Amino acid sequence: MGKAPGNADKIGKLIELNEELENYFNNTIIPQLFVDADMKLRKFTPAAMTHFKLSEGDLGKHIDDVSNNIRFPTIIENIHEVIESNVSLEKEIQTTDRVWYQMNILPYIIRRENRTNGVIITFIDINDRIQTLKSYEKLNRNHEVVIHALYHDIKGPISNMEGLVSILGEANGDGAVIKEVEEMLTLAVSKLKETVDDLVDIGGNDRGFDQEPERVNFGNVIEDAKLSLKDKITETKANITSELNVTEISFSRRNIRSIIYNLISNAIKYKSSDRSPEIQIKTEEVGESILLTVKDNGMGMEDDKRSVIFDRFTRLRDDIEGSGIGLFIVKNMVEGMGGEIQVESTEGEGTTFKVYFRK
Template sequence: MPTKNQQIEQLTALNNELENYFRNTIIPQLFVDADLKLRKFTPPAMKQFNLSENDIGKSMHDIKENIRYNTISDNIQQVISSNKILEREIQTTDFRWYQMNIIPYITIQDNKTNGVIITFVEITQRVKDLKELEKVITDHEILLDTISHDIKTPLTSLVLAFKVIKNMPPENVADIQNLLQIQEQSVLKMQSLIQELTDTREQEHKYQAEEELLDVENIVNDVRLTLNGSIAQSGAVINSELNVPKVTFSRHKLRSIIYNLVSNAIKYKSPHRTPEILIKTERENNCVVISVKDNGIGIGETEKEAVFSKYFRIKGNVEGSGIGLYLVQQHVKYAGGKIILESEPDKGSTFKVYLRAE
């Protein structure tokens, strides 16, 4: 049987090993007793708490922490009462994320919880990756919606042109050639859209579409060409006032924004007047504002929020799938911008898209 001195030496050796572990571990840990008093901590724990040796023996209620929305004392009490491990994701005041585990410390002799061990494992990168993954999923949904929505117009023009040609006398050569030209433009436009979307998927940056310095007038002209049939049929007059001629943005997303706003302006024209549409760019503080103003049927106050919802459509006999404005809002939102709608029934609407300027 070991002597008293030998027992003291063994306890001292064990204590030294324990102290050495605390000094060298890279894991933030706190040891808190059943009275919620701090008994020991590892140096890395100072990232979450402003600790010093003077804090040993203090109540956790009195210790200053660097955790946002802290409920740590309540969590400790919950673990002591339940004898169950508690896991939570917490964020510190420097906006880093940690997985916090509170483990009951159970004494062998009486099998009771005599306190808790709290560990922190940093998961900041994992949280960022999850957020990026959510963006990827959203971008894929938007991509599918864009394909179905933006290809619909040229495809419809193509089908209508085929129907007209089938019923047209052979001697109307000039008319047939015009319709064939419309068909060719529609096919080329669909081909261009598919190529743009394919290029976006293949780019090096996984999480966001490539941005470039764009000439807004070129984008507007591209939209005019795409909507050529609708413009001719409605007699719409489209003017532009480009006080900011260039903007840094994703090409296909900017084209989609302007296309959808102009397309809606034509679709929801007033039956009492010729559609007049003004596309304008201007600088406001640190933003480039792209606005599309029309003299159409306008939008009531109760529908201003709803128009940006997926599949929502204003009542009326107007062709469409109800995702155009949803796509616009999603593109703008994920670029860190905002969109504002100003409208009155029978007085037209103005959509203002705010994009951050470089």
């Protein structure tokens, strides 16, 4: 009959197991922590020591005392959850330094006693993967904005040409009027061709409107927008004034053109019924931003409408022509380049849009 193993054999096996665990922790290149059932940090890999700035002096400390190093606010709650349930936990986390990890918390189970004696926590850097996914999401959003923006940019010159053709038909042989309309038609066709050329460029460039910034002159873009909206400006007797304290900006030319066009178009479209549109455009430096302000004296809007006007297909009035995507385009273009757009409005008095461009 064999002899039952003595205490020395048991101690020897425990030492052997401990050495194997120690050897594993010392040689893995993945950040890992071993936290026991009393929530004390018992071991960590060299990679964890480096990444979380841990030291030998942190061994034996309660995990709460070193959680700031790990920079993940719910880690203690998650450890408790795994210890109590004996079920591993996997989740994607972003630490306070904005790095993404896949965190796995595995129960450390003593089989012969069928109890959990702590957890092993593994952190796998997935930041590149997350950033790639975000890039694809941004690309999809950009393509959507591109389609809507092109619709607007093409619609403007076409609408302008329709108005000019109508004027031409009513000229009754007036040579001066015919000549002026012909010149304006030539300019409108040129703007339409420019937009179509942009469409061709986008077709061969997956980045769409997310193009490299270039020096863009505010005055030139405003004049382009006024030309595209000339028939509407004439029809409504709109007066557009500019105060350009900042004359140029480093931004996507296509985006600036669409932003200014949409804001001026909206100011005319939502004019008051009892007065002609007065539209004031201003640029200035405000802190670390360049501020573009477009202010009108139109119909304004109710307080509850301000929170939804940037949503796609939102229309403030059913009796006013529009698709409800203009401000959706503007917001996406501004935020896509790191800026911000705000709106202030008083019903019956007018609306002010403030666009903050990052320098």
